[in-house]
Amino acid sequence: xxxxxxxxxxxxxxxxxxxxxxxxxxxxVSDVSFTLKRGQILGVVGESGCxxxxxxxxxxxxxxxxxxxxxxxxxxxxxxxxTDMRRLRQRMQLVFQDPYSAIDxxxxxxxxxxxxxxxxxxxxxxxxxxVSSLLDMVGLNGSLAASYPHQLSGGQKQRVxxxxxxxxxxxxxxxxxxxxxxxxxxxxxxxxxxxxxxxELGLTYLFISHDxxxxxxxxxxxxxMYLGRxxxxxxxxxxxxxxxxxxxxxxxxxxxxxxxxxxTRLGGEIPSGYDLPPxxxxxxxxxxxxxxxxxxxxxxxxxxxxxxxACHHPLAAVPEVVEQRSVA
Amino acid sequence: MLLDLEMLRIRFGAFSPVDQxxxxxxxxxxxxxxxxxGSGKSLTATAIMGLLPRIGGQIAxxxxxxxxxxxxxxxxxxxxxLRGGRIxxxxxxxMTSLDSMMRIGPQIDQAARLHLGLSRSAARARSLELMAxxxxxxxxSVYDLFPHQLSGGMKQRIxIAMALAGDPELLIAxxxxxxxxxxxxxxxxxxxxxxVRQRGLGLILITHDMGVVAQACDRVAxxxxxRVVELAQVDALFEHPRHPYTQALIRCIPRHDMAKGTMSxxxxxxxxxxxxxxxxxxxxxxxLVADRCRVETPELRVGTSGNGVACHVxxxx
Numbered sequence: 001x002x003x004x005x006x007x008x009x010x011x012x013x014x015x016x017x018x019x020x021x022x023x024x025x026x027x028x029v030s031d032v033s034f035t036l037k038r039g040q041i042l043g044v045v046g047e048s049g050c051x052x053x054x055x056x057x058x059x060x061x062x063x064x065x066x067x068x069x070x071x072x073x074x075x076x077x078x079x080x081x082x083t084d085m086r087r088l089r090q091r092m093q094l095v096f097q098d099p100y101s102a103i104d105x106x107x108x109x110x111x112x113x114x115x116x117x118x119x120x121x122x123x124x125x126x127x128x129x130x131v132s133s134l135l136d137m138v139g140l141n142g143s144l145a146a147s148y149p150h151q152l153s154g155g156q157k158q159r160v161x162x163x164x165x166x167x168x169x170x171x172x173x174x175x176x177x178x179x180x181x182x183x184x185x186x187x188x189x190x191x192x193x194x195x196x197x198x199x200e201l202g203l204t205y206l207f208i209s210h211d212x213x214x215x216x217x218x219x220x221x222x223x224x225m226y227l228g229r230x231x232x233x234x235x236x237x238x239x240x241x242x243x244x245x246x247x248x249x250x251x252x253x254x255x256x257x258x259x260x261x262x263x264t265r266l267g268g269e270i271p272s273g274y275d276l277p278p279x280x281x282x283x284x285x286x287x288x289x290x291x292x293x294x295x296x297x298x299x300x301x302x303x304x305x306x307x308x309x310a311c312h313h314p315l316a317a318v319p320e321v322v323e324q325r326s327v328a
Numbered sequence: 329m330l331l332d333l334e335m336l337r338i339r340f341g342a343f344s345p346v347d348q349x350x351x352x353x354x355x356x357x358x359x360x361x362x363x364x365x366g367s368g369k370s371l372t373a374t375a376i377m378g379l380l381p382r383i384g385g386q387i388a389x390x391x392x393x394x395x396x397x398x399x400x401x402x403x404x405x406x407x408x409x410l411r412g413g414r415i416x417x418x419x420x421x422x423m424t425s426l427d428s429m430m431r432i433g434p435q436i437d438q439a440a441r442l443h444l445g446l447s448r449s450a451a452r453a454r455s456l457e458l459m460a461x462x463x464x465x466x467x468x469s470v471y472d473l474f475p476h477q478l479s480g481g482m483k484q485r486i487x488i489a490m491a492l493a494g495d496p497e498l499l500i501a502x503x504x505x506x507x508x509x510x511x512x513x514x515x516x517x518x519x520x521x522x523x524v525r526q527r528g529l530g531l532i533l534i535t536h537d538m539g540v541v542a543q544a545c546d547r548v549a550x551x552x553x554x555r556v557v558e559l560a561q562v563d564a565l566f567e568h569p570r571h572p573y574t575q576a577l578i579r580c581i582p583r584h585d586m587a588k589g590t591m592s593x594x595x596x597x598x599x600x601x602x603x604x605x606x607x608x609x610x611x612x613x614x615x616l617v618a619d620r621c622r623v624e625t626p627e628l629r630v631g632t633s634g635n636g637v638a639c640h641v642x643x644x645x
Contacts, residue, residue, distance in 0.1 A: 153597055155597065156597075183365055184364070184537075184577065184580045185577060186364075187582075188579075188580035188581075188593035191591055191593075192591055192592075195588070211510075213539070213583060213584060214582040216582075216584035217582035217584055217588070217591065248510060250514070251510040251511045253517075253539030253542060254539060254543075254583070255541075255566065255583065257542040261543060263515065263518045266511050266515075
């Protein structure tokens with residue numbers, strides 16, 4: 001499989017203040033590199049503020065990086081003219097978290113589905129056929145074309161959001177928490193739909209989520225982010241080597257009362273992205289911390305096949321241990 | 329029993345979004361109420377708090393017995409003494425409970441001064457103690473901060489401290505961790521579980537997250553379209569779910585040990601309150617539907633074990 005997306009040393013800083021206040025720099029994404037193979041599903045997990053949504057927007061070049069590059073299908077996006085970039089956008093699409101605000105409330109579903117064609121200046125052969133085949137593709141009844149967003153349920157709106165993203169036949173779809181605002185039964189419907197569409201259309205997904213359980217089920221490979229950096233890259237069935245990934249996993253409750261977690265309390269708070277510590281950003285909360293961690297930033301090192309962690313003291317690859325009934 | 333709901337029906341105009349709800353919670357026990365949006369779980373909590381009239385609803389039938397006394401029809405003056413005192417509520421969004429213009433400490437003091445009649449200094453001492461119990465670092469400085477200066481997880485702890493200030497016997501937590509990150513969620517769930525174990529509170533934990541239910545609850549009520557469809561001990565619920573809706577709901581949860589492509593969804597959508605199907609409200613989406621389910625509403629029959637299911641098919645099995 002060839003690489004569809006190659007991201008190299010990608011960083012994004014936002015600065016704040018200026019005229020009357022001290023200028024402050026916020027490090028949203030720092031030195032992120034990864035590749036995404038055609039047909040793969042890559043998950044990006046992390047807690048609020050870890051930079052996962054900024055990363056999605058950088059990858060799609062909705063915002064410009066402060067450093068680093070993104071290659072899409074072998075082409076460096078920074079080298080493209082505005083016209084070429086616009087044309088390339090047909091091949092990469094974004095599905096938003098909130099289907100309520102992603103669709104203009106004044107557009108009918110039909111208008112919403114035709115919007116990408118209008119924006120790109122592409123004329124579909126027959127607008128009626130296009131609309132009905134898009135609705136059909138995401139399992140919606142063709143009669144919904146004349147409806148308006150407020151008449152649809154959250155799950156239906158998210159299906160429209162997906163249909164619209166697929167209108168121009170993209171290769172890469174970036175899914176930014178596509179099920180976070182939905183009920184679990186609706187989430188299951190959307191996830192099954194995404195699985196089917198990937199098979200049928202040969203799509204590649206970058207799947208952003210805070211739900212480690214969902215990511216481990218849905219994705220092939222997982223990037224774990226903490227304060228703008230990748231702390232671990234692992235196959236979805238591998239045991240974590242980074243203590244932060246371990247803590248995330250231990251905080252994710254399994255739907256099984258026989259596997260109750262003993263909650264290892266993470267001390268400390270997430271440092272601010274404004275003044276990052278010199279060493280490992282997780283050091284102030286890490287149970288394995290040493291002096292080295294506070295001084296020297298760890299780099300990603302290989303832990304196994306397709307598995308890298310940025311940690312001076314990675315956990316040995318041991319099978320997952322679950323303490324029984326330790327909460328009760 | 330600390331709290332007993334019997335055949336509760338809530339009415340809004342012509343609709344009854346909650347009907348035939350029977351459940352109970354004892355001291356030292358955690359009862360989970362699970363269900364998807366529109367299942368009536370928050371309305372049930374609102375009814376227990378006696379706050380339905382504020383949102384235009386009313387209790388049309390049934391009882392809510394708290395420590396032996398029926399709260400239905402109780403005068404507002406008496407209810408007000410219970411609310412925030414012996415019965416406390418924790419909401420999903422901490423900012424709905426916090427006053428952004430007021431310092432943290434005095435907000436916690438309020439309930440203790442009002443319900444326990446403590447002096448200003450005694451209430452302050454009690455608040456600081458509660459904050460320390462909830463592992464809020466450096467309570468004395470946090471006491472003087474404003475809500476916007478705290479993180480989401482810290483705000484939710486303050487809301488829990490406020491709920492505990494009136495020394496409640498029953499705590500109702502309505503999606504207390506939904507807005508939080510997983511590591512913070514884990515801490516808050518642990519705090520709630522510890523409170524029940526150490527203080528012997530009764531806790532009703534309302535959530536849509538089956539992981540939280542499995543982790544924390546002793547017993548579970550599963551709600552669908554305003555009705556309790558299954559009531560069971562937590563182990564039994566996950567091991568042998570009896571209602572087809574419970575079974576389907578458990579299969580919807582992504583688990584890492586599931587083979588890819590095997591997640592199963594529940595077909596169809598939750599019907600709106602105005603378009604409830606006759607018979608069992610789950611029948612149009614049910615894989616095991618029988619003719620009887622389309623006409624006759626199944627009742628939840630709770631046995632001596634405290635478990636029960638409202639399903640014709642499961643009862644016949």
